[in-house]
Amino acid sequence: MTVNIIGGGMTGATLALALSKLTQRRILINLVEAIIPDQCIHHSLGARSIAIAHGTICELKSIGIWSALASCATAITYVEVSNSSYFGKIGIAAENYHLPALGYVIQLSDARQILFNLLREEPGIRLYSPAILQHINRNDTHSIVTLDTGQQLSAELMVAADGTSSQLAILCGIRWRKKDYQQIAVIADIRTMLHHRGYAFERFTLQGSLALLPMPEGQSSLIWCLPAINQQEISSWNDKQFCRILQKQFGWRLGRIISVGERQYYHLQLRIAERHIAHRLALIGNAAQTLHPITGQGFNLGLRDVMTLAEILVHAVVQGDDIGDYTVLARYQQRRLQDQTKTVSMTDMFANYHTLPVIVRNLGLLTIAHIPLLRDIIVRQILGWVAR
Template sequence: MDAAPSEHDFDVVIAGGAMAGATLALAIERLTNAGLKVAVVEAVIPDNRHPGYDARSIALSYGSCRLLADIGIWSGLSPFATPISSIHVSDRGHFGLTEMHASNEGVEYLGSVVELADAGRVFHQALSKAKNITLYCPAFVTDIERSINQVTLTLNDGQTLTTKLMVAADGAVSSCCDMVGIERFEHDFQQVALIANVTTDMAHQGRAFERFTQTGPVALLPMSEGRSSLVWCVKPHEAPAMLAMSDDQFADALQRAFGWRLGRLLHIGERASYPLILRQATRLISHRFVVVGNAAQTLHPIAGQGFNLGLRDVVTLAEELANAFHEEQDIGAMPMLQAYLTRREPDRDATVAMTSGLVHGFSNTTAPLILGRNVGLAAMSVCSELKAPLLKRAMGLVER
């Protein structure tokens, strides 16, 4: 990685250096053989306090792990990853359940769980070793001006950068999108996610669990050191009292909701919460401007699709940029952006629809819907043809 140059002229500038932005920069470097000058503008130095790399873990699908391998990142991440050997899906108090096993699918794992703090360090190190990526950190964009052939960005310290293409990867409430007038559609799921790391009496053995309850889904994902990563979706009015519970009280409540498939819950780590809101940028491309990652869409965590969808976005964008570069085309012009959009819209629409459908279908407590979803889960447990579409999307094996 070069020090900040006196010549602030780039081919691509990426606002946001967490996982989506960092992956995009590294994918561009790999696919163009460092042929494009890339700048990454990141507001926070990645460490354990980074908002994108906090105590949370992220579930990377099998397909995402393969994509990260293709751009040379997975070898650095894999020592910190816990493989998911099976996924168990059930509906509390009802008969429906289904299971997915890596061994049945002929793969070594269905996905992997990585702590965001570990991921932050790996990505930051990879950026620092890159040949043609300049990192501005800590820094953020304060102004964006677009002309026919370039974008001029002003940073908070007064520096200006010019680029052929600006990429907004600056999170769910993207200030860069605000600056160019791209609005957000928001839908409040009326749920709050409680997150914590949990130690259980029985070893998780790489098993992931998703259990649907009256308040929302409870997910436990396998982590390192025998821990599991908890995401528990509850009604907003319930969250304050649950955060205020003692560890023992919280463990008892979780035991009642989750059951005993991992034995007794022995220890609950530090708890945190965040409201669950679907956010979608109303446009993904604009003149010399493209939106990726959480800035493009922030999903409910019900099926662990958010970052995996964002990763498919950024690798596809890198491929289209590389195509334009190798064909000596203008990498920021509308033909490249339109080619990217055409490839990504079907997957984005299908993933958002599936995620939102699961939330509403499993949050509804009317008898016909309860019966219907349990019949569906039971049918999937015995009929691989019914399970296949859900499994493919869970594994990230979808068209790009």
């Protein structure tokens, strides 16, 4: 049995390693990726970081990946959530949940290099990179992908792990429901006068949210969401202006903001695939759903896609079932529906800046701040303690 995984980013690489380990190489895996890790520093993903929730780390440990990633990860020991429209705030400490950390932050370029090294060492995985999908052909029992290198790869199952607007999904007739937030995300590393001490911050302002995640050497990774209509003005700010305006919005929790690194800009949309499966096809990660970055749930939700699909395929192998059969894939789609719906709804509520959602969000934060049971429900979602 063979699986063709198109896309070797975090979700695609993790699925390949999970399948190889959990099936004890009873599935041959072809992994196709357009960009090799050495080029990431010159690519738009090079400076981006992700927050990996505690629950996600437990999953990565179960397939032997986390020990390699931990070497370049920074612990989040405390999360502060605040709103500029009132003085209250919510504080979530790892020690209150008997954890060493609520999660960890890792730079994507570092993570991809580590995962590629693991992929190269795994005998059951054939890595095709750099390579780009060109064509697909499907029949009753197999699919064949043709690469720009001229190679053709046959498999019982294809997995779209090639991100937002997945080329593989498009070729298979998948469409997405879209919602334009009319916002941009400004992403950059910043340096502050005070060390972050493992603290992460999420602050809601009238114009959008901003988050700071702890990074090595006391730096923080900034994700700042602002109105897209102001992108030209925002991109014209020099570093001094940028730090001054950011300081006004964020405050002085980490002292003076000293400097900002290279800035990157991303237009923000919610995109949900109308179907997560098709004939001999499954979608995972951003190919299945692309979220607003406000609560940092995108990768964690995608990793739950990965582990659910891996479990279902392992069960199919044990039972001697066709891993690309529609009934097998339908189990994956059904199991992922509730988690996806809940996570998308929570993220969308906090991302929406129309009047009613702002009121609901403010009331929600006030309520959560004073009712521990409600706060724990939110914390369980943030930590990734949700059913797959």
